[in-house]
Amino acid sequence: MFADAYMTRAMRLVTVRRMIEMRRLMLRYPTGKTALSGMTMNIEKGCFAYLTGESGAGKSSLLRCLYGGVRPSSGKLTVQGVDLRKVGSRQLRRLRRDIGIIFQDHRLLFSRTVFENVALPLRVQGWKPDRLVARAEKVLEFVGLKDRLWSFPEALSGGEQQRVAIARAMSSKPSLILADEPTGNLDIDTARHVMDYLMELNRQGSTVVMATHDLHLLETHPGDIFRLHAGALTEELHYVRADERMPHE
Amino acid sequence: MFADAYMTRAMRLVTVRRMIEMRRLMLRYPTGKTALSGMTMNIEKGCFAYLTGESGAGKSSLLRCLYGGVRPSSGKLTVQGVDLRKVGSRQLRRLRRDIGIIFQDHRLLFSRTVFENVALPLRVQGWKPDRLVARAEKVLEFVGLKDRLWSFPEALSGGEQQRVAIARAMSSKPSLILADEPTGNLDIDTARHVMDYLMELNRQGSTVVMATHDLHLLETHPGDIFRLHAGALTEELHYVRADERMPHE
Amino acid sequence: MSVPTNGCRMNRRVERRGAQPERSQQERQMPRLPGGFSLPPFGLHQWLALVIVCIALWAVGLLWLGLQASSAWTQSWQKDVRFHVYLELSGKKQTDNERLEALAGKLQAVSGVAAVRVVPQQESRDWLNDWLGGSGEITGEMADELLPSLPGTLEVRPATDGGEFIYQDVADAAAAFGASVNRGEAHLVQVQRLMSQLQSLLWFGTLVMGLAMVIIISNTLRMILLARADEVQLMRLLGADEWFVHLPFLLEGGLLGALAGLLAWLLLWPLLWVVGDWLIQLNVDVSVLILLLPLLLGGALAGCLGALLATMRMASENTVAL
Amino acid sequence: MSVPTNGCRMNRRVERRGAQPERSQQERQMPRLPGGFSLPPFGLHQWLALVIVCIALWAVGLLWLGLQASSAWTQSWQKDVRFHVYLELSGKKQTDNERLEALAGKLQAVSGVAAVRVVPQQESRDWLNDWLGGSGEITGEMADELLPSLPGTLEVRPATDGGEFIYQDVADAAAAFGASVNRGEAHLVQVQRLMSQLQSLLWFGTLVMGLAMVIIISNTLRMILLARADEVQLMRLLGADEWFVHLPFLLEGGLLGALAGLLAWLLLWPLLWVVGDWLIQLNVDVSVLILLLPLLLGGALAGCLGALLATMRMASENTVAL
Ligand SMILES: Nc1ncnc2c1ncn2[C@@H]1O[C@H](COP(=O)(O)OP(=O)(O)OP(=O)(O)O)[C@@H](O)[C@H]1O
Ligand SMILES: Nc1ncnc2c1ncn2[C@@H]1O[C@H](COP(=O)(O)OP(=O)(O)OP(=O)(O)O)[C@@H](O)[C@H]1O
Numbered sequence A, B: 001m002f003a004d005a006y007m008t009r010a011m012r013l014v015t016v017r018r019m020i021e022m023r024r025l026m027l028r029y030p031t032g033k034t035a036l037s038g039m040t041m042n043i044e045k046g047c048f049a050y051l052t053g054e055s056g057a058g059k060s061s062l063l064r065c066l067y068g069g070v071r072p073s074s075g076k077l078t079v080q081g082v083d084l085r086k087v088g089s090r091q092l093r094r095l096r097r098d099i100g101i102i103f104q105d106h107r108l109l110f111s112r113t114v115f116e117n118v119a120l121p122l123r124v125q126g127w128k129p130d131r132l133v134a135r136a137e138k139v140l141e142f143v144g145l146k147d148r149l150w151s152f153p154e155a156l157s158g159g160e161q162q163r164v165a166i167a168r169a170m171s172s173k174p175s176l177i178l179a180d181e182p183t184g185n186l187d188i189d190t191a192r193h194v195m196d197y198l199m200e201l202n203r204q205g206s207t208v209v210m211a212t213h214d215l216h217l218l219e220t221h222p223g224d225i226f227r228l229h230a231g232a233l234t235e236e237l238h239y240v241r242a243d244e245r246m247p248h249e
Numbered sequence C, D: 001m002s003v004p005t006n007g008c009r010m011n012r013r014v015e016r017r018g019a020q021p022e023r024s025q026q027e028r029q030m031p032r033l034p035g036g037f038s039l040p041p042f043g044l045h046q047w048l049a050l051v052i053v054c055i056a057l058w059a060v061g062l063l064w065l066g067l068q069a070s071s072a073w074t075q076s077w078q079k080d081v082r083f084h085v086y087l088e089l090s091g092k093k094q095t096d097n098e099r100l101e102a103l104a105g106k107l108q109a110v111s112g113v114a115a116v117r118v119v120p121q122q123e124s125r126d127w128l129n130d131w132l133g134g135s136g137e138i139t140g141e142m143a144d145e146l147l148p149s150l151p152g153t154l155e156v157r158p159a160t161d162g163g164e165f166i167y168q169d170v171a172d173a174a175a176a177f178g179a180s181v182n183r184g185e186a187h188l189v190q191v192q193r194l195m196s197q198l199q200s201l202l203w204f205g206t207l208v209m210g211l212a213m214v215i216i217i218s219n220t221l222r223m224i225l226l227a228r229a230d231e232v233q234l235m236r237l238l239g240a241d242e243w244f245v246h247l248p249f250l251l252e253g254g255l256l257g258a259l260a261g262l263l264a265w266l267l268l269w270p271l272l273w274v275v276g277d278w279l280i281q282l283n284v285d286v287s288v289l290i291l292l293l294p295l296l297l298g299g300a301l302a303g304c305l306g307a308l309l310a311t312m313r314m315a316s317e318n319t320v321a322l
């Protein structure tokens, strides 16, 4: 009995140290398409993880599972200790407020200004209205769009829209950032700048999971790599920083 | 008098050999933003031209001018000999039917099947209905989506949607293809495959103008490069094939 | 339960519940006409337009029915509307008859009067008798006393389209002869006048309703168009002819309108059942069958017109797409 | 002319004409409340909803007014509605009076009869005199002959809520005494009966209209919601509370409904002017002022209800967003 309780507590500690834990996760869409087939992987807190794989491999589907956009068909999935196959709507709401999402199609609100778009997560979390503008300006400054605060998204170029979406995801300093091809429409310089900012957030404690096909970024911004193929994990590369290496290495 | 008429005819010949001709082209959006400021460039028939530049440089704006999506504020712009600052709606329609466009945001019709999306340009051009399916299947085969003919775009991944948009642009074998970041959401292998197909179309006579920030493609798929910066042309690199070089080189 | 989270744009919305592959989306096909022309999606917008147009057409049909019924009623009634003009008689048959004839001529000349009839004494007598309780004939000396004092009676029948001042005119004409008009019957005239006013009110209502209908239909169709604005825009960017862009919408509008008309016509029947016995009682014959064609055609026309209006407005916004 | 070609999605549509920087979009700001809460965009959907709700409320208000007017009219009229029952008299004062009293008692017992009055001979005489042309008093031997043959008259006043069979009942009761009811007055009763039927029809119409209104409002608001489905979905994905998602729509619905109510109320006035003199003629007093509050509150309520219905249906589709 005692051992049992001990194990449970130990397990919980491990779980909490793990940001994302999944075991034999399967996702089948209503169309019958199996997007994920038995995916097992763990992502520790503070990691910077890349998801790669060919188009249609299941990267977006995996991210969609992580923020509770779809319910997995079978398997186990916990994010920040919350079991996403059994979660209630209340707990899910709390979880989502701590996740910043960058969608593959930016999903900006085209009838609202850039400011409104960026401030939406803050509003949802009940920020005081007078703090919103300052925060939105600060976040937009990082993506180089401080002067477009009152523009409407339709007057922005494709890359600028993407940067606004990035700014929105970061505005509330979430502890988990899910990014789906955030640099798809950006030129290399802007992409590197955005990556720098993501890395900075990562250093400050946020866990970042990013789906990308732009492997050149890895040269300058290293991280764990999870390679997907046809809904399954085929390769897993863990990046170990020089100062973290064991002394005998 | 004679000399004048001769010059005019000669000019027309030159113009016709030129797919796109622009002189001091300016574009100012209603918001007051000057997207293009005095752009001068020519693109010959049969060229494969890349437009590059940082995000917000004006690549999409330039392409938008080329298919008559916006009317330039000043300067001169002719596409296939049609002056786009004076064109009537009739002539514009005829011109557009000969242009295949890949939009930066794919602009698929989400309430129609993939087939309907791909077949739309053919319908517009008055193809016989019984030839549509065969043609759509053939085009989709090139982008690896032959089996998704009857899916709805929302059931496709981001890259698959982009490939459908590419298929749509090519379905009517236009003599000018304008592509705005067609590989933004594609992994390298798929991107190369799409590029191969574009090159093949180019060899068959289509002129391709492609906005991209993915310069790695240039290694395997060379072409003319036009580098834009803040609405102006800053660099122009003309690619000359080995067999086209002057003998004395 | 799986919910599509990437189905966030308006026209992406394909309702799906449950992660089970209940119905394969790959299999889902739009009904397609043999020519390869595919029907537009029939969604909430279309339903709403249908309901709105149907209600509007129904209301118009209803008003029209009311108009029909009321005009039938007043017409069946107007035939029975008569004034009585009483002329004090002197007792001398010759002069009396002359005076009556003269008055009749005068009244006949009043505009709005259809016919004037001199009521024979016998008829007046019967009427009086009836009024007194129907206890047999007025006989003997009573008759001798009573009958001479009975006034000479003229029956005036107004024309169907008689003006509303006919009563006043007749009274004026009679006064010149020292005759008087039955004041009690004035009320009847007033009721009749009221009916005609009601009728004009109904016309007014039908007009207003028709106008409101056109606005609503055109706006509703414009909303449908707006929901498919990307489709229209894309077609234009692909170089489609204007008729290619507009035709589907025109067809859709017309079809929708006709369907709504049919529905509205069907919805008129239950109402007719409700008021059926009332109409029979009034002896009014209302034909709903006649309304079918106008409602169908009117609906189709309104739909086409609305679509045309909507597409035209859209055209003026975007056609000069360069 | 520049046309936004990337403004192809529904809510991207910001109308712009001409390439000249007429109005800087950067400057364009939504009206913002001090709390930082920003008003939702007011577009075609909102306009359409406003117009539809306004028309529906207007129609309901109209029906209500009609109801009010008709009931006021019939009530003012019902006070004057009287039957006359005629009883053949024998001539003997004593027996006649007794028989009249007995008949009066019998008639009083008929359900639906408010009062029965024995009309004095003098009154009947005056009336007869009046009818004969108003040429002075009936005098001399003529009176002697005529007056005894005048029937005894009873005046029956039906209760305001008298049943529709009162005429038949009274006729039956009178027949038992050998008395007869003035047949001419039966028509009046019929008209009255008709009015009450019309009134119930109006109630029916108001009900149907109200139902149709609720459907239309809820559907229209649902359409508004659908047009902003991406907003709702995005908010949910950001972990917003349900009230945070719904409240703006509820507010919007309520505001829209109240505005529509106000508009509908304002639109009632011109109509009242049109029929004003008619109403005065009928001596009917219709108070539109009283309608303001019900229309305002009703509109707001309907708007809120419609929004709630719409958001609830949307919730059941998407809330279990996992
Ligand atoms: N519809 C519009 N209205 C107003 N301004 C616009 C509009 N579209 C683009 N702009 C502005 O014009 C400039 C050029 O935009 P454009 O879309 O051409 O850039 P781009 O080179 O395609 O960039 P990206 O690589 O990010 O797509 C940008 O600063 C953008 O904000
Ligand atoms: N909503 C959906 N309904 C049905 N099938 C879907 C849906 N979304 C994606 N799929 C399918 O699931 C598979 C995986 O899609 P997913 O979006 O995860 O790919 P991806 O790795 O993100 O690809 P890309 O790099 O092209 O974005 C694809 O074959 C796709 O067609």
Ligand SMILES: [Mg+2]
Residues within 6 Å of the ligand: A059, A060, A061, A104, A180, B157, B158, B159
């Ligand atoms: Mg994806």
Ligand SMILES: [Mg+2]
Residues within 6 Å of the ligand: A157, A158, A159, B059, B060, B061, B104, B180
């Ligand atoms: Mg662009």
